[in-house]
Amino acid sequence: MREGYDVMQVCVNGHQINSSAQSMPQFNQPFCDQCGAETITACPECRTPIPGYYYASGVLSVSRVPVPNNCTQCGVAYPWRQATLASAVEIFELELDGQDASDAAALLPLIASDNPRTEVAALKLKRLMSKMAKPAYDITIKVISDLASETAKKTFGMKP
Structure with a gap:
């Protein structure tokens, strides 16, 4: 085998x-x-x-293999990840004013993976999202829960 x-x-x-x-x-x-x-x-x-x-020889597993977010060779987000990011950006553009929408969009890649700036980015994004109407906020939280790293989810108060 x-x-x-x-x-x-x-x-x-x-x-x-x-x-x-x-x-x-x-x-x-x-x-x-x-x-x-x-x-x-x-x-x-x-x-x-x-x-x-x-x-692996001698090992049989029946667990489901998770769908990856980014290519391991070039680091580019797969199409499904790019679509989730685009959805979040679109919501920000609809709900936030110019600079706030740009700032929120710039924070998305930082909350999508664990890195030294994840927690700060999540806090900033959470503050920007507080300016959104409740229905848009709720949808954004759903999109972010699909996108965010475990560290960012904890900062947002989501279950990892």
Whole structure:
């Protein structure tokens, strides 16, 4: 038995189709059965395969492999991650005034991953979001919960 990562097939909206697309191609689909979107098995930017199930000799796992957010080779966000970021930016543009919307959009990449600026960025973003109407705030919290790192979620008071 070989060891290493298989290839994952994911639709461009982030629904996992097959975590073993290379070794079990019979489960691959050209389009997502949940949303109808096209499926991919590699980073659209650098063509590196999306890492799927990890095969280790003598080990059998039935746990679901999480869909990654960013390419491990080039670091670019996968299409589903880019769409989530774009949704958050769009909400900020609708609900906040010029500079506040720009500031909020600039903070998004900092809360999307754990880094030295995550907590400060989350605090700043939380302050900016307090200027939003409740319905927009609630939607933004939902989008951010899909986007934010564990550290940022704690700063927002969300369950990690």
